[in-house]
Amino acid sequence: MTPTLSLDTVTHRYGDTLALDDVSLTLSNPGIHGLLGRNGSGKTTLMSLVAGLRKASRGAITLDGQPVYENFAATSQICIIRESGDTTSEWTETINDGLTLARDMRPYWDDAYANRLLDRFQLSKKHKVNALSRGQRAKFACLLGLAARAPLTMFDESYLGMDAPTRYDFYDALLEDFMAHPRLILVSSHHIEEIAKLFEEVIIIEDGRVMLHESADALRGRGLTLTGPAAAVDAIAAGANVLSEKTLGSTKMVALYDVAPDLEERARAAGLETALLPIQDIFVHLTAKRGKD
Amino acid sequence: MTTAIARREPIFPKRILLDQLIFSIMVWAGFAVFMFALTFIVSLVREIEVSGWNIGGQPARWFAFVVGIYIGWTVLQLHVTHGGTRKGFAIQALIFSVAYAALLGALFVLTFFLEAGYYGLMGWPQALHQPELYAHPLDFGMALIQWVMIFGVWTLGGLLIGVAWYRNVILGALCIPLGLVAVSISTYTFSGEIGPMNWLRAFVPPQPGAVPAITAHLAIIAVFASLTWLAIRDIPIKNKSEAG
Incomplete structure (x- = not known):
């Protein structure tokens, strides 16, 4: 099931700073879609609002017609993996603790797939999260995003810190899993040339506004x-x-x-x-x- | 294709309770052994006249406070980033605080019985420095009521400060004087001592006792729970770099 994500005239401010300005957008086709923008353009804010991590200052965000904010029926269908890796606690927790939490919280969690990804990304359940390198943390965060199998999955610069071979391995894993379990996947990245070949649709956001939203093929043809x-x-x-x-x-x-x-x-x-x-x-x-x- | 799964948000904090239960039992066992060993060391230089474990109630309540902060600061973020709601977290956190206070209270009071055996063996009197709701450590019922209320207030106080601090540093700092007032009232209703906040005497019953203590603690818990909800209900979940 691929959900329909709709943003209707969404505006968001941080104090005096306008982060998103009257954004309207609909995504309903299964695919890996690219959300592109320069630093500070509003990508992270947009994804955070979609995931219900923040409340939009104005406008409506719905998933399959249901408001997202503080609505478990919608938020349980959404997984966001941010670059800062905030889906895992880092006091004394191990990777196994992080997996246990995800298993408990995520309705579509695939434990067997998570274990395969552990091997693929060369991570051990015994590793303490706070002792992982930046690249290992990124791998673990991406693992959590993939194995969550949420109908709307968002990766927000989540593979920064991975070296090039690992990033390519992640792109392969992302594509393989999408082919096996088609859903709505939104990816923001500065490594555009590496991942653009996976994109079905591209959204370019600039100064908090949607500058462009069209199919990747059409964009390439332009x-x-x-x-x-x-x-x-x-x-x-x-x-x-x-x-x-x-x-x-x-x-x-x-x-x-x-x-x-x-x-x-x-x-x-x-x-x-x-x-x-x-x-x-x-x-x-x-x-x-x-x-x- | 992914098949849609619809489920209600759980309100019973099974995982959080289980995690903290295991951790707290480990800490409790270590702390009990430490206190018993410390009492033995003290006995080498002076007479043991009172229950050492009762004195251990001070660090024990701070432990509950820190666990509350952990739940408010860390578990809230994890809950929402993993698709839960703030309301769901608030309900789970409240149930957790009550259940956790009951667990810590039971562990604390049952340890008086272990201490009674130890003191009996060593020939030490297991008295209290001053009577509170319970006149003797083995007055199980009243001791349990007192310690469940203490741990409840301290766990919820930690939860409130954790979420308030996560939301805004100034808001978190403002909760500290509120916590000090709550602790003073709590202590007064058990022992009659109010500490440096003598002005509070105008607002508390003239005598400590079970009824004022239960009433005051229920009121404090209600205030803490309400303020916690006010802080949580539309709290932004920041990037870790912002939150740190």
Whole structure:
């Protein structure tokens, strides 16, 4: 069962700081969806509100039509794993204590899968949580998120601290588990180039507002690079929305966004090399255009 | 596909109670052995005239207080981040505090009987420094009532300070004088001693005793529980970096 998550004109303030500004968003398709944004854009606030960890200053957040905040019928269907690893206590608790808590609290918890992930991530039940390295903590937090099998699962930068091989192992585990148990998974990450291939839909949030929400395939199709002789590239790219350009001798490469439907065909006919622009590049260009450093 | 599972939020704090029960029994066993050993060491330099275990009630109530803080500070966050509600936590925490106070009270009072055997063996008198609700350590009924109430107030006091401090440092600090007032009233209703807060005499019954003690402790528990709920009901669950 994939739930429908709806945010209707959600605004959230921390004192005088506006963190989310009139956000409306609906997610109902099963998939691994990317929530992208620069630091301070409002991603963590959005996920925290969706999980009921905070109460929105204004607006409504529902899961399958039910208000999320202080509603166990909704919150028990949601799992959020934040970068700070706050689903585990760290006084004297072991990984086994963390698993026992999750088993007790999570209605969809899969113990056998959790044990397989322990082996996969090379964690021991006897390890004390406060003695784990940052990467090990991240692995344990991601394990808790995966094995919870919540219909709405959110990973908020939760694999920061993992080294590259472990991150790729996590992406594989995430995809495998999603294929076996399709559900709504929302991932925020700064490692966009690594995980973008998993995304079904992409939401880009900037300055607390949703800048873009569309399918990952459609987004990829909106960006194009052209490479070839400078004169030919300039001729084809004339009038297009140019995000960046590089020149090496007589060869030029331009990155275009929101290209005309026939532009790729014309470029190929002119002998230019074409390639889809990676989502990360589109994200960088879209958010950098706002004049931030 | 994941099959939808609907269940009610549990209100009985089974896991928290079990965790704390095991931990507290371990601490109690260690503390009892320590107190008995300490009494023996003291007996080498002076006469034993009163129950050492009764004096051990001071650190015991602080232990209950710290457990209350742990529940309010740590378990609240875990409960909500794992999909529970604040209301569900508040109900569980209240039930926990009452049940935990009963457990600690029973452990504490039953230890007087172990101490009676030990003192009998050593030929020491098991008297009280001053009578409270119970005139002798083996007055099981009254001793149990007193210690359950003490542990209840201290556990709930810790819970209140834990959640208030988690919500806001100033709010947490403001709870400290409230706690001191509660402790003074609690002590007075058992022993007639009110400590440095002599001004409180205007608000307490003229004589200590079972009825004033039970009434005062129920009132303190009601106030603590109400304030705890006010602090919890819309508390933001912060990132660990913010909360620390």
